[in-house]
Amino acid sequence: MRKIVPYLFALALTGLVPWACTSPKLKLTYKMLIYVQDSLGVVRFADSVVTYVFYADTADWQVASYRDAAAGRITSRHGNDSRSSQFMVQRMVPVPGEGEIGNSDGNIGGTEQALVVGPLQEKPVLMVVCDVEHRCYAWRQVPVAEGLDEIYIKLYFRPWKSDPQVYTESRWNFVNESGSATP
Numbered sequence: 001m002r003k004i005v006p007y008l009f010a011l012a013l014t015g016l017v018p019w020a021c022t023s024p025k026l027k028l029t030y031k032m033l034i035y036v037q038d039s040l041g042v043v044r045f046a047d048s049v050v051t052y053v054f055y056a057d058t059a060d061w062q063v064a065s066y067r068d069a070a071a072g073r074i075t076s077r078h079g080n081d082s083r084s085s086q087f088m089v090q091r092m093v094p095v096p097g098e099g100e101i102g103n104s105d106g107n108i109g110g111t112e113q114a115l116v117v118g119p120l121q122e123k124p125v126l127m128v129v130c131d132v133e134h135r136c137y138a139w140r141q142v143p144v145a146e147g148l149d150e151i152y153i154k155l156y157f158r159p160w161k162s163d164p165q166v167y168t169e170s171r172w173n174f175v176n177e178s179g180s181a182t183p
Contacts, residue, residue, distance in 0.1 A: 029118030029150045030127070030142065036134060039160035046157060048133035051117055052085035054126040058141040061126055066177040069130040069137035085128070089117045114152065120144050134159035135178040140171050 034046040052072035054061065061083070064075040072085040117127065123144040130137040136157045145151075159178045161167060167174050 026121045026123065026144055026146055027119040028144050028148055029116060029120070031114040031116055031150055031152045032129070033114055033152065033154045034129060034131070034157070035154065036131065036157045036159065043156065045113070046131055046133075048131060049115060050130050050132065051089040051115055052128045052130075053087040053089065053117060053120065054083060054085050054128070055122045055124070056083065056126045057124045058126055058139075063128055063137060063139045063173075063175075066130075066135050066137055066175065069128050069139070069175075070132060072128065074126060074128070089115055118150075129155060131157045131159070134176075136174065136176045138172040138174045140173060 032051065034049050035043045036046045037043045050070070050072075052069075054074055056074060060077055061074045062077055063069050063073075068075065068082070072088055073082050074085075075082045115129075125142050125144050126139065127142045128137060128139040134157060136159050138155060138157070155172065156169070157174070159176055161174075161176055165176045
């Protein structure tokens with residue numbers, strides 16, 4: 001009996017280890033509210049936007065130009081390699097009314113549409129958002145949290161911002177290549 005107990009214990013432990021080591025599945029969806037602000041401060045919903053998702057780290061990959069952003073391509077920081085996204089997003093869904101998504105500023109709701117990105121099932125995630133009309137783009141590594149189903153975010157393009165043409169807001173890297181002072 002003493003010889004059987006260690007074997008039974010090892011067998012029980014072997015059955016528990018795979019179960020204990022599995023992590024929750026990732027299934028996060030971003031719902032993005034994307035706006036364009038003109039030089040007078042007037043904000044309107046951006047309707048000429050495409051978004052690309054890459055399972056890549058910003059320490060190794062970047063968006064090199066507007067042309068790459070519009071084509072859904074990233075470039076290696078360590079060489080001349082590039083990758084194209086197979087995950088382009090253009091699907092829009094109506095945004096819930098004011099107060100339904102946990103904000104109190106009153107700017108969300110009504111007839112606006114959110115760009116739906118996801119579900120994201122791996123990490124790290126590099127997301128590229130391109131405003132085709134104004135030749136602007138933004139990119140960043142976005143957090144993908146386990147156990148969280150959806151996140152609403154707002155993104156503001158400011159095509160009038162020409163000095164500097166490259167700027168950072170809320171960890172997003174923005175680049176304006178419009179060449180004009182007004183949108």
